[in-house]
Structure formats: structure tokens, C-alpha cells
């Protein structure tokens with residue numbers, strides 16, 4: 006499957022399941038607390054606080070998008086097999102429409118049935134002094150037949166906010182070929198600039214899956230540079246700039 010087919014397959018899968026496609030927002034966001042757009046949820050931040058406004062503005066509570074994103078949080082790993090600064094993020098979102106069960110079931114169906122990939126293991130939030138262990142997600146995965154459910158702490162399995170404040174919550178991550186492919190965030194809190202967490206009145210879903218990593222798994226490549234997202238560029242570069250050793 007080409008990367009163009011993966012994009013279309015993702016959008017089709019979620020539109021057939023009641024999601025509306027919203028185009029990628031600009032890489033330069035409205036949000037003054039960040040320089041560049043780092044996640045698909047960024048253009049939807051306000052809707053997690055006011056799902057009724059989402060319903061009014063978007064005529065739905067469930068969205069799918071492919072967001073141009075730029076991240077430097079893992080800059081030390083950029084240049085290895087699977088980390089980039091710029092990437093495309095496939096995401097589905099719900100603002101008070103559905104929550105953990107539906108989000109996990111949809112992700113599992115997409116990975117295993119649409120793409121015929123195998124889930125090696127998943128991770129869930131282990132809990133800490135502020136937020137308890139995400140036993141609900143663990144049970145949902147086990148019901149789906151995923152036996153290897155690993156518990157991880159805040160650094161790995163708690164996401165957000167983008168910028169100084171905003172929605173955030175525990176996550177569950179899906180690993181394929183031992184690589185983190187998809188992050189499902191369950192926004193249950195609002196993080197204030199002083200880092201205190203306040204429960205949101207309505208829980209929401211925010212997922213992010215890097216197209217380049219997914220293409221790597223689908224196309225059976227060992228690194229992102231072997232996917233069809235990079236090979237034409239690399240070929241034209243080597244034509245233009247022949248290496249002389």
C-alpha cells in the first residue's frame with residue numbers, strides 16, 4: 006500500500022464510522038503558547054472544554070484529520086530510523102462523543118483488519134500520585150485479545166498539554182514491530198500553567214499516528230527513509246548531487 010493509499014484508507018475508515026474530515030491546520034498555529042503546530046489536537050483545543058461549541062462549529066463531535074506537525078521534543082533521536090522533526094499525523098478526535106472503549110476498538114480494527122498488521126504489545130498509564138492507573142483501558146485491550154499490556158509512567162503514557170496549558174490525560178500506545186505507532190490520548194483533565202490538573206466536564210479523545218512510521222510498517226521497511234514518502238526525494242537528490250568519495 007502506498008502512503009497516498011494509507012492516507013485515504015485512514016480517512017475512509019473514520020468517515021464510514023461517523024467522523025467528519027477536517028483539513029490540516031497551518032504549521033504556524035493561532036495558539037500563542039507554541040511556535041509551531043505539534044499535534045493534530047492543537048486546532049481543536051477549545052472543543053475539549055466546550056463540546057457543544059464543537060457541535061455548533063463542526064456539526065459533529067467526531068473528527069478525523071491528517072495534520073502537518075513539527076516536533077523538537079525528541080530532537081536527540083532525529084536522524085535515526087524512525088524520528089523526524091516534520092511529519093504527518095493521522096488522528097481521530099472526539100469531543101464528548103465517544104471515549105476509551107470506542108477509541109481502542111476503532112484503533113485495533115484499523116491496524117489489524119484494514120492494514121493487516123500485528124499488534125506486538127500496548128502500553129497504558131501506570132498511575133501516580135495525581136492520576137490513578139488506567140485499568141479501564143487495560144480491560145478493554147484484554148477483551149480484544151491483546152495479552153501484552155505494559156504499564157508505563159507519566160513520561161511515556163500521559164500526554165499534553167501542548168504549550169503552557171490545555172487538555173491532557175492518560176494515554177494508551179500501540180506498538181507494531183516494536184515501534185510506537187499510535188498514541189491514543191484520553192483527555193480527562195485541564196492542565197493549568199502551574200501544572201495543577203482539573204477534571205474536564207466532558208472527556209475527550211485525541212489520537213496521533215505518524216504516517217511515516219505507519220508506512221514503514223505497512224511497506225515492510227527497516228527505516229522511514231525506505232518508504233515511498235522519501236525514496237523519490239532521495240533518488241532526485243542523488244541524481245542532483247552525486248556523492249564523490
Ligand code: GLY
Nearest residue numbers: 044188211212213
Ligand atoms: N496528540 C497525540 C499525540 O500527539 O501523540
